[in-house]
Amino acid sequence: MSQIQEKTQIIRIDRLTSDIVRLTLDAPNIASVASPGQFVMIRTGETNDPLLRRPFSISQTSSDGHFQILFKVVGRGTDLLSHCREGECLSVLGPLGSGYRIDTSRPACLVGGGMGIAPLLFLGKRILQNGVDQRPLVVLGARNREELQPLIDDFADLGLKVHAATDDGSLGHHGLLTDVLKSLDLGPECMTYVCGPKPMMAAVYLFCRSKKYGCQVSVETAMACGMGACLGCIVPLKKGGYGHSCSDGPVFDAEDLLWQL
Ligand SMILES: Cc1cc2nc3c(=O)[nH]c(=O)nc-3n(C[C@H](O)[C@H](O)[C@H](O)COP(=O)(O)OP(=O)(O)OC[C@H]3O[C@@H](n4cnc5c(N)ncnc54)[C@H](O)[C@@H]3O)c2cc1C
Ligand code: FES
Incomplete structure (x- = not known):
């Protein structure tokens, strides 16, 4: 690296x-x-x-x-x-850090909440550049239209339609983005690429696990050094022990993390 x-x-x-x-x-x-x-x-x-x-x-x-x-x-x-x-x-x-591992053989769904939307634009662009049969689905959630509209416009510039949810109902579904996710036909073998608040990522992971979809999450813990030197960013792993979210992550296979569900 x-x-x-x-x-x-x-x-x-x-x-x-x-x-x-x-x-x-x-x-x-x-x-x-x-x-x-x-x-x-x-x-x-x-x-x-x-x-x-x-x-x-x-x-x-x-x-x-x-x-x-x-x-x-x-x-x-x-x-x-x-x-x-x-x-x-x-x-x-x-x-x-270690970013998303793009699997071009599987349909992609990008799921972002709040400022967790930030890395997904770059990801959507790279997935399209890699050449895929199916355009990625995009599901985004935020507090309100004011926050979400400019980000939806960014995805529209890439030719990607966004399925939106807002807390106040001012744009898209009034409620949780997981409601939107569950209503979509993601197809078999879908790989979800997720970033956002921890409870949202846990809910997305639970849904993906029930459907046997792949799920990669970006874990945005507080960080001091960003380079694996201070232990400030550790996250518990399912196999035991801890990973550094700055160097082993921030993107992990959701299956590898120990979730408190
Ligand atoms: C890998 C990674 C990528 C990130 N990408 C983005 C991004 O693209 N856009 C963005 O807006 N933010 C992002 N963040 C979060 C961002 O780093 C923090 O918001 C920022 O460090 C806060 O600094 P501050 O000095 O303004 O606030 P501080 O004074 O340090 O903190 C203010 C408040 O924010 C909370 N806070 C601080 N860091 C985080 C965090 N990581 N997650 C949740 N709450 C936090 C604190 O607990 C405190 O309540 C990312 C974090 C990580 C680890
Ligand atoms: S931020 Fe220092 S080890 Fe990860």
Whole structure:
């Protein structure tokens, strides 16, 4: 796995909602080797507060050496990032971790909740580039239309239709994305690629297990080093012991994790 520390320039800032921001960064070395499900660790400020870099999924790369992250402001680090300006530079470490393992022999369903939607755009694009008989199904859930619509538009640009669920019913199904998932004809042998809050991923895994679908989940635990050195991100494994979500993951086969269901 090649890890690169790169000083990246912010090329573009899109404020999708009052607290969701998309940054486009010029990072040819990282963009050229990244794969879907991998992440970067970003130094969010110039001082020691916050001291640690923050992890973000790579949500899209482009052939001109750019990549994008999509994030929600939840604390000090993301707040600082949201106040950056175009032209400023950020120190980025990546690409890190082990991403989704694309199985082109199986129909794909991408399932994302909240900011867990971020890595799925890159994944959808890569699945299409790999050449598949069937276009991936996409099921996304968020709090409301304001949050979800810009992300649905991104998938539409790839020619992928999104089946949506919102907490307030302002777009798509009023309720849980698992209700939407259960209503779709996913076909036999489906492989689901999932990212989102833990309870949502557990519910998707349970459904997949009942249908004998494959299920890969991206586990976004808190991380300190992002490189397997601090034990800050361990997750219990079904076979016993622990895995590092930063280096063994963040994407795991859901069957390999010890779930508290
Ligand atoms: C591999 C990976 C990929 C990620 N990708 C994205 C992404 O694409 N977009 C995005 O918006 N966020 C993503 N996250 C979460 C993101 O890293 C955190 O939101 C960020 O580190 C918060 O930093 P902060 O300083 O703003 O908040 P902090 O002050 O560190 O925390 C503020 C609050 O957010 C909670 N929090 C912090 N980290 C997480 C986490 N990992 N999961 C749930 N709650 C958390 C804290 O418990 C606290 O309540 C990812 C995390 C991981 C591990
Ligand atoms: S974040 Fe340090 S070991 Fe994973």
